[in-house]
Amino acid sequence: MSTQRNWAGNIRYSARAYHRPSSLDELRELVAGSDRIRTVGSGHSFNRIGDTTGALVDLSGLPATIRLDAQRRTVDVPAATRYGDLATWLHQQGYALANLASLPHISVAGAVATGTHGSGVTVGNLATAVAGLELVTGAGDLHTADRDSADFAGTVVALGALGVVTRLTLDVVPTYDVRQYVRLDLPRAALDEALAAAYSVSVFTDWRSTLGTQVWRKQLADQPPPPADWLGTTAADRPWHPVPGMPTVNCTEQLGVAGPWHERLPHFRLGFTPSSGDELQSEYHLPRADAAEALAALDEVAHLIAPVSQTSELRTVAADRLWLSPQYDRDTLAVHFTWIADTTKVLPVLAEVERVLAPFAPRPHWGKVFTLPPEAIAATYPRWADFAALLIRLDPAGRFRTEELDLLFPR
Missing domain, CATH: 3.30.465.10 (Uridine Diphospho-n-acetylenolpyruvylglucosamine Reductase; domain 3)
Known part of the structure; x- marks a missing residue:
């Protein structure tokens, strides 16, 4: 396991054994005989919530x-x-x-x-x-x-x-078809309208210029295209990549060409390396009603974010009732950061980001880099205690616990 790392390469797994069972019975026996065990999937987590000193199991x-x-x-x-x-x-x-x-x-x-x-x-x-x-x-x-x-x-x-x-x-x-349009230079005042303008919308910013450096508008194919002067933006006349300088061939087709949902809703094609690869990621989920105030707060530290950011994405997600969902009981603005792959430079900036976002009860993405203390996260989840009780009931021996989980849900 000494050579096993996550997708981004910033985490070296601590597990002492690695298993790939070929049957459900083999898996059940393996789990029952382990003191600590975790599943490893695509490795697209940027923190140690899935790491363990016991065994990692690959279900493929x-x-x-x-x-x-x-x-x-x-x-x-x-x-x-x-x-x-x-x-x-x-x-x-x-x-x-x-x-x-x-x-x-x-x-x-x-x-x-x-x-x-x-x-x-x-x-x-x-x-x-x-x-x-x-x-x-x-x-x-x-x-x-x-x-x-x-x-x-x-x-x-x-x-x-x-x-x-x-x-x-x-x-x-x-099944359904989608058209994807990229628009450039969205004014700040038009953000909320832009995010609600199509089936799926992502707004990218570099924290240096106008808020919406790029707007990726993914709309159902039977809907009319955006007008030429849509929200004061200009239409892209070539494909774009969210990270400046990266090859656009990695991205899903743009320029309004209709195609199947699964070839337009993601930003990246299945057959290519996603995003830049050489990166860290963070993401905070905020009440959508507080979007304008939260972004104004981030403006205070934009001069710190920009030098260590490759790109940043704003998008919305509808509320749900899943206890530990970042969208539990609130419509959400997600603020995503793709950082440079330098932890020592990123963490101090991350602390400032979390400081200015604190009044908005941010919920970090569980699989990305954050430094918020457990008590601050717990305070944003009304069903936190219910999940802690469920955890004790279904895993009394703590087989699936990690150091990160022990901090979040101490026994």
């Missing part, structure tokens, strides 16, 4: 069967499946997911466990599509939950702390 060796239930409009999918692979398969069957994240490379279980999201004022994060799941508990037992289960809302976004999720059942919709 389990049976990879995907099962569609057209009558119920659900799909049953193995936990290790990448969203891009699932989306391609679903589209071939005539179905789709309501939302996708920026990267199609991430695993379904990992994205769900951390409340990872796409964008849209009416669309929830990826975890809100979960209709049911199956997990292996610390005793090696098989536990299932669906929307009729009493603690279902606490079991979905669970940080891998309740067990090894093996399969998930997701809601699906009929």
